[in-house]
Amino acid sequence: MFYTLHMLKKTSYLLILLIIVGCSPQSDFEKYKDHVKTLASDEFEGRAPGTPGGEKTKSYISNHFESLGLKSFGDSYLMPVTLTATTLDESKSSFNLAVDGEVMNIAYRSDVVYGTTRQLENVSFENSDLVFVGYGVNAPEYGWNDYKVDVRGKTVVMLINDPGFELQSTEFNGRAMTYYGRWTYKFEEAARQGAAGVLIIHETAPASYPWGVVENGWSGEQLNLTFKDKNIGRSALEGWITLDIAEKLFAKMNTSYDEMKSKALSKDFQPIPMSGMTLSSNMVNDLRETDSHNVVGYVEGSEAPEEFVLIMGHWDHMGVDTSIEGDQIYNGAVDNATGTAAVMHIAETFSKRSPKRSIAFIGLTAEESGLLGSAYMVEYPPFEYKNVIGGLNLDAFPAFGKAKDITIVGYGASELEAILNKYASAQGKYLAPDKSPEAGFFYRSDHINFAKKGIPMIYADPGIDLVNGGLERGLELAQKYTADAYHKPSDEVSDDWDWEGIEQDLGIFTNFIDDLANSGEYPNWYINSEFRAIRDESQNN
Ligand SMILES: [Zn+2]
Incomplete structure (x- = not known):
């Protein structure tokens, strides 16, 4: 860019260029991509808890929270989780x-x-x-x-x-x-x-x-x-x-x-x-006794600071395995650099707004070891369950390009779906159940620990009914990911990633969180949900 400017003769061009450059430093979404690429880089060594790569990851997220001026529970964004290895x-x-x-x-x-x-x-x-x-x-x-x-x-x-x-x-x-x-x-x-x-x-x-x-x-x-x-x-x-x-x-x-x-x-x-x-x-x-940490920051609500909306993603992945041939680093790009970066990205957005309710941004540890960070957090919560309005769990975004749908894992569970649907349909998108409910993904990520305490939770991913190629191509790509890259060293960022779908859905998720944080409503589980009774009881106490 500098070189080009020197070549320009007409000052008017120069002025126009300066205005363009001044208005768009790094675009917001470029920052998201940078977070994903950093978290999934070899330098972060697969982000295993209790390793140097894990330490780097926690610092990266907490430094970001600090730069945004988020509040913390206690004197640090790092909330200890005691583990035995x-x-x-x-x-x-x-x-x-x-x-x-x-x-x-x-x-x-x-x-x-x-x-x-x-x-x-x-x-x-x-x-x-x-x-x-x-x-x-x-x-x-x-x-x-x-x-x-x-x-x-x-x-x-x-x-x-x-x-x-x-x-x-x-x-x-x-x-x-x-x-x-x-x-x-x-x-x-x-x-x-x-x-x-x-x-x-x-x-x-x-x-x-x-x-x-x-x-x-x-x-x-x-x-x-x-x-x-x-x-x-x-x-x-x-x-x-x-x-x-x-x-x-x-x-x-x-x-x-x-x-x-x-x-x-x-x-x-x-x-x-x-x-x-x-x-x-x-x-x-x-x-070996080891401490890991959930990384948690929040924006305090202006009218109901005791009420919380949660947005979470697990920061950990599987680290390095020196016993295997070739690439030994489990970069975990899709799983879950994409979701962690989304939590960081949406935190940045809300750090510049003043929502009525508090919004907590949660990077969870030890998900891959059995949802341990979330298990710990619900045992020692920094907020009262009944005051948690609802939450969104982000885990493993496919980068297959723009889709007509948003995937809801465990579809049909709570009124949060109706709220998310408002913002999805405003962009011509529909909510779809995940395509393999037999795989039990609803029980395979962190939101389930919060759900078991009655907190309405939604687990959403960019969809796979692709604008380019429809469901057929989306399913093919998803199956290819599961077979070739899921929990393997080849889960890496690659040049053929099409980020557009993620970009669109980050906007929709942001609108959804904004709604929850400002509407004053109390969404619940649907009446047939196994978590409804737990919620009703906690609300009545
Ligand atoms: Zn995951």
Whole structure:
């Protein structure tokens, strides 16, 4: 630009240029893109909590909040979250699955991932009998119980997702995943049943992700909240086995995976002992206490400062894995540099306005380790639940270009949808349910912890019914992302990103937040939502 100016002879041109340059320093949206690129750069090393890359990320966000003059709860934007990091010592630990006394050849990572969530240096058990428990579901409201026998001390083997995924009917909520389909539920329930070990059989379609995602997520250091009781209420061992290993086990029982699954698709299913099969395991852990932080700032409301609107995104991702070949940095560009940058960007917008209600901007930690930052925040909230008007969770924006829709994960849940719809439709867009409710994304991001406390939450992403190429192209790109980049080092910013859809939707999200912060309304969950009763109760107290 400087060079060009020198070449210009006519001062009038110069003046016009100066005016243009003066009016548009860096455009607002360019700043957003810069945030995404910075957070997803190799320098930030995949933003894992408790690492130098994680520290850089927290400083980057909190410096931004400081430059905007946001207020903080306490004397820092960094709100501590106490975590325990557990690393299974692979060389000292054993996983011996025996068939008729003979130990099978099973390789850690490629065939099985396992560990313990008990926060102890050594956890072991011997000769626990294997029992196949179908989906491992105990759901009274669906009249479904896969635990018809006592499994105390046993190792339960089960399918991923819930029966509705395979049943071609509306039974068990159809294909849309219920919480019973999530692995978190399966481990919780098995512990309640007293099982010593829990093994989930991985299958790509019902899990909605390939084995590689399980392998990456479950090997190496595992973070959890620090539990006073060392989490001893949980089963000793929790893990996953590949479909291939399951087939081998079932073959020894003269049956097959398909046959066992079809048996599991009935309310009358009876748990099937896997006779002659036992599991013994000795797990040696390195335990490390670590602090991470949620990064939180807010703009104080001018009329109702005690009332809050929340906008959140998780800043963490999966860090670096030095055990893999080639690119070792999990940049997490889509997941979730895009959402974190959006929180920072929208914070900047509101730092220049004076909303009636307070708006909190929340960068959450340890989402990838099991929604831990949000779990901690709802345990130790800096505001009263009943005063939180509602919130928006931003996690993983696709950069596929302008879309005709906005994706609502868990569509049909609350009146927040009607408010967002006002601003979406003003731009000719419609709200659409996410295209794979069977994947249970509603249970896979931070808003769920706030929802469980009754706070109306909406989880929105730029849509995939693309202006250029429609739903067909959008779905194709989304599937390609899940297969090639999701939770892999290749989740990086690339030149073929088309940012226009994100730009448009940031505007819509901003209008939505503005409405919540200024309207004086109290949106609630829809009457059929499982969170409505919790909200009504908290409002009445
Ligand atoms: Zn995410």
